[in-house]
Amino acid sequence: MTATVPAPAAPDLATLQRRAAQRAAERAGGHDRLRGHIVCDGLVRIFKTDGVEVVALQGLDLVIDRGELVAIVGASGSGKSTLLNILSGLDAPTAGIARVAEYDLLAMSARRRLSYRRRMAGFVWQQTGRNLLPYLTALENVELPMRLAGRRSRRGRRERARELLDLVGVGHCADRRPAQLSGGEQQRCAVAVAVANDPEVLFADEPTGELDEATGAEVFAALRQINAELGVTVVVVTHDHAVATQVRRTVAIRDGRTASEVRRTARIGADGSTELVSEEYAVLDRAGRMQLPESFVDALALRDRVRLTLEPDHVEVRPGDRADAERSDA
Structure with a gap:
């Protein structure tokens, strides 16, 4: 009679967070460079249309440490997508401070902004069709950013692409085109594409917005895996409160400002088990202002x-x- 070997238990959130911090320290070359990977101070973004000004961000403050996985939540029109577009280099701020590592996002030239998007930031869109080229296989889609950047040999690109697809759980989809993949498989492939050039930060705009709850959980598990194994700082904008509870830190934005944070810390119980305890904080800005939940x-x-x-x-x-x-x- 053959004994059945149980599958290993999935690592808990606290374990993944520790692993991510270790990988991030390795990427940074030491623990002294962990803090302040992303810094916003008094960030302002004003849109002007037909003589009408709309203030999308009005003095937003935010600090995200290297190797963190952070969810940003807020109602439609709160400014969270505007923030993500600025941090990913897709939009330019109006005033204030916005910095990612050594990049000043207010002072960048067009050439430096392009370099930033190619080398520093990865991005996953909500719409699955925007993340992958339909005429390439999943493997070819992941190889493409490396090829455009002139990185690795042809063999090296293929090996790295297969590693990333395996890491996000879709190695079996390598030879399929996007039309042959489910929505969840497409988004997990998109995560692999976003980190193909080994960026320091991965931004995801509502990556589970078009998926059902179970499939969305698989996509978010892929983001956690990338964060833990590669030490990439991950910033996710989401309406999905089920997703927001799967991270150690959730930042809420209201009316263009950071309003509150929920931090989840691991505590060891009397029986030795580990549990996550959530605490909500109001964010106090430099002028002493805060927004009550x-x-x-x-x-x-x-x-x-x-x-x-x-x-x-x-x-x-x-x-x-x-x-x-x-x-x-x-």
Whole structure:
């Protein structure tokens, strides 16, 4: 009788995060260069159309460390896609600071911007059809960026392409064209294409937006694998709250500013098991301003003014009308 060997358990989020940090340190040449891989300070983007100005980003602050996997969430029109387009080099900011590694995204020439997009940043679009050329196989699609950049020999490109397809779980699709792939397989191939030139940062704009929940989970698992094994910093813009809970850090954007963050830390229980504990933080800008989470505002019906009281170890926030009523009663 042949014994069945159980499949190895998938690594948990904490393990993947540790692995990603280690790979990122190796890429950076040491632990002292881990912080501030992506920095935005007072970032502003104004669009002008027919004499009308629309402020998409109004003083946004954000710091993402090297090797992090971060989800950026927000309602339509909040500015999250504008931010992603600026960081990926597809759009130019109006004012403020936007820096990725040594690249100043406000001061780049057209030539340096092109070099940045080719060598520094990988990008995955929401629409599966935009990520792959339909007349090339999956393997040829992954080889193409390396070929255009003049990297590796023909044999080296093919070997690297197969490694990347295997890494994202679609090695069996190497000889198929996009029309022969499912939506999830296309997006995982797109992830392999995006990191073919070994970029430092991978940006993904709603990569699971056109997929069902199960298929979306497979695509996001591919992003986590790339982050863990290659040490690539990954920034994902998403509406999918199920995806947002699969990362150690989620940044919420509201009205063109960073509003809050959820950080998930690994804690070891009494029985030795590891669990992720989530904590939500409001983001305080340089002027001392912050946005309260919408759920808090709605729960307490906060409107117009609020009453602030400084306590020894915290600040108390109460509805202004309630505070005024209590004072009148006294």
